[in-house]
Amino acid sequence: MPVQEGKTAAFSPDLARRAVRRMHRFRREEDGSLLIFGVYVFVLILMIGGIGIDLMRFERDRSELQYTLDRAVLAAADLEQTLEPEAVVRDYFDKADLGEYLTGTTVSEGLGYRSVSATARSEVDTQFMHMTGLDTLTAPAAGTAEERIDVVEISLVLDVSGSMNSNSRLYNLKIAARDFIDTMVDNTEDGKMSISIIPYATQVSMSSSFIGHFNAVGENAYSNCINFSSSDFNTTAVSTTAPLDRSMHFDPWTSGSSDSRDGRYRNPQELVNQPVCEELSSREMLVLQKDRNTLKTFISNLTARGNTSIDLGMKWGAALLDPAMRPVFAAMAGTGEVPAEFSNRPLEYDDEDSLKVVVLMSDGENTSQYYILSDYDHGNSNIWWNSTTNSSYKEYSVWVPAYNKFYWPHAGRWADSAFGTDGRVCSGTSSSGSNWTCTSSSSTVTGTPERLTYAELWARTPLQVNVDKNYDPWMNDTTARNEWNYGVRSEVNASTKNSRTHAICNAAKANDVIVFTIGFEAPYNGRAVLKDCASSAAHYFDVNGLEISEAFASIATSIRKLRLTQ
Secondary structure (H helix, E strand, O other), rough: OOOOOOOHHHHHHHHHHHHHHHHHHHHHHHOOHHHHHHHHHHHHHHHHHHHHHHHHHHHHHHHHHHHHHHHHHHHHOOOOOOHHHHHHHHHHHHOOOOOOHEEEEEEEEEEEEEEEEEEEEEEOOOOHHHHHOOOEEEEEEEEEEEEEOOEEEEEEEOOOOHHHHHHHHHHHHHHHHHHHHHHHHHOOOOEEEEEEEEEEEEEEEHHHHEEEEEEEOOOOOOOEEOOOHHHHHHOOOOOOOOOEEEOOOOOOOOOOOOOHHOOOHHHOOOOOOHHHHOOOHHOOOEEEEEHHHHHHHHHHHOOHHHHHHHOHHHHHHOOOOOHHHHHHHHHHHHHOOOOOHHHHOOOOHHHHHHEEEEEEOOOOOOEEEEEOOOOOOOOEEEEEEEOOOOOHOOOOEEEEOOEEEEEEEOOEEEEEOOOOOOOOEEEOOOEEEEOOEEEEEEOOOOOOOEEEEEEHHHOOOOOHHHHHHHHHOOHHHHHHHHHHHOOEEEEEHHHHHHHHHHHHHHHHHHHHOEEEEEOOOHHHHEEEEHHOOOHHHHHHHEEOOHHHHHHHHHHHHHHHHHEEEE
């Protein structure tokens, strides 16, 4: 249709109607509505995924930064670290190519401790989150490492049996133990650490003062050792009130009838030379000390001889860490025998600020521990001794109840009185006395024979010397030995002692005592006992020769408490 003049096609009624119809149709149409929603969801997924990627990159960089910082401060806080702590931290970051991110290092140190703190920060550029206006993420890292020896109680249990004289073992032990003392003292604040040294052989000796705090029973004026029962090894404590069997002072090893083997013939008289329990100060326990020189001098004076009783060494090592010992140490602190600041030790097992450690060393295995039977550890013996200023008349007499006579070993004759008093002297060929001829004797021997107690007899006369000198001359040799050596003593054998060692080690570990053990050129059985005793396989050291110094050094390092505190 032609367009009329004065009207334009834009305002054609037909066009208007078509437009209206299309609008109505568009309003009614539903095709393509999800497309718009899908576009929005897709964009949202991209943004969330992108944020996740940004966060993972952030966490990766942050973890690497924190890991490097933790390693750096731990190394810098090591008390054995000779470099400056700040330099150590810086070096760790530079090696990881993160040096630009280190923001600060703070060091605090003193005797026995070092604390190193560090901070770092890196900026992580975002790839997706910047669309929200967040262009970077800050990855922080911070940490503090502290190496500190707080309250430490150490029992150093050292084998000083006779085998330690072989292969320079005692010499090497002394060097290693003294270095151990230096390391511990150098890195410990004064008054924080106490060390007890327990030398052990056949027995463990105590000072007269120390044993006086216990209820030790037995006729003995010289030896200060305790014979424990098997049940005593089930606990780390040693009672201060219950009766404890005090070992006799006796020598089960020396033999021979020569006067030189008997301390009673010496002028002045001497005690037996090889007692099971020695009275020398160098063999006694040194309890609860802190002074470097006191500890090192004691170690230098150690001597080696006797059998091996790992069980007894460990029993006393654990006992000196048990809170039941506190009244004893409090009393000793009052008399100045231990430092005053140790009067409250041993601390409780659950004290979080204390560390209890046993270092047990042996070059051997458990061997026999001898003791006198109860019938021969008190009361009078059948031996008389004529004590006089005239050495010619210092002799024994043996009362033989079965014959109702005395035997004079020095003269090889029988008599109805002890040597040194008037009486009848008898001689004959029959040991039963049936052919004896006895005559009166007006003796001019000076002195007064005294009946010896068993405690007095064993203290100066070895068991076998008593047999060889006083009984063998008139008895059958085997009978004399069986009755007056094997018959008066007994022993705790190796098997029993191994079981006891196992029990006391378990008791200590059950109380959270850390047990390090060292097998120093030890045989198989000894190594097995020591491995079983240690807190773990890592706490056992099997060493030879100079390696013992490395073992003690490693233990000293382990004792130091290195921990990440923040």
